[in-house]
Amino acid sequence: MMTTEAMRANTNDGGDGIDPECRCPVCYEWLEAPVTFECNHSICLGCLQQMLDSAYCKGVCPMCRHRVLNFIRRNAKNPAAMVNQPLAARIAQKQAEGARSTILFGVEVTATIYTTGVHTSHARGYLACDISRSPVRIPGAT
Structure with a gap:
């Protein structure tokens, strides 16, 4: 008989129904207003803003450490423009299912x-x- 941990290991969603593509690597929740970096990793816009406000911010992707400061500077005047709308729509659809x-x-x-x-x-x-x-x-x- 499989243990709970073994059953969760058989899923790729962490056992809570969230597709890895739709999970924020910072807060581990559904991505809200997902921002996708040039390295193709995504985090919540709110998590990005908290990361930038942190004294420990290095300006790198939390997944692969790719430098993202130039991307952030280009979009600093309009943070909403950073939101990946197609990904946000897919997440909303998955949540609604x-x-x-x-x-x-x-x-x-x-x-x-x-x-x-x-x-x-x-x-x-x-x-x-x-x-x-x-x-x-x-x-x-x-």
């Missing part, structure tokens, strides 16, 4: 959680699994 793929015991499973009921406190949760195609009751859901 709501389905999450994970690998359990070597089998890829895509699961979507559905809720029924008018009020959140009375909602019932169901897990629809692509393998069985039949809803499964989530333990603990009311």
Whole structure:
């Protein structure tokens, strides 16, 4: 039987559903307003601004240490112009999908959680699994 660590090692998303292309290497969250450097690595615009405000800023990519100061200086007057709009659109699409793929015991499973009921406190949760195609009751859901 595989351990949790082994199962996470089988995925390339860190086990939390975030595609590596969409994860900020600074804050480890979904990229927000992604800025892509000349080396093709991306970080959040907010993380870039915090990095530049830091006394320890070396002006390098946090992934590969490629110098990015010239890129930043060229775009300093309009930081919003640095945002990689196509990547931002892909991230928004992936976040909106709501389905999450994970690998359990070597089998890829895509699961979507559905809720029924008018009020959140009375909602019932169901897990629809692509393998069985039949809803499964989530333990603990009311």
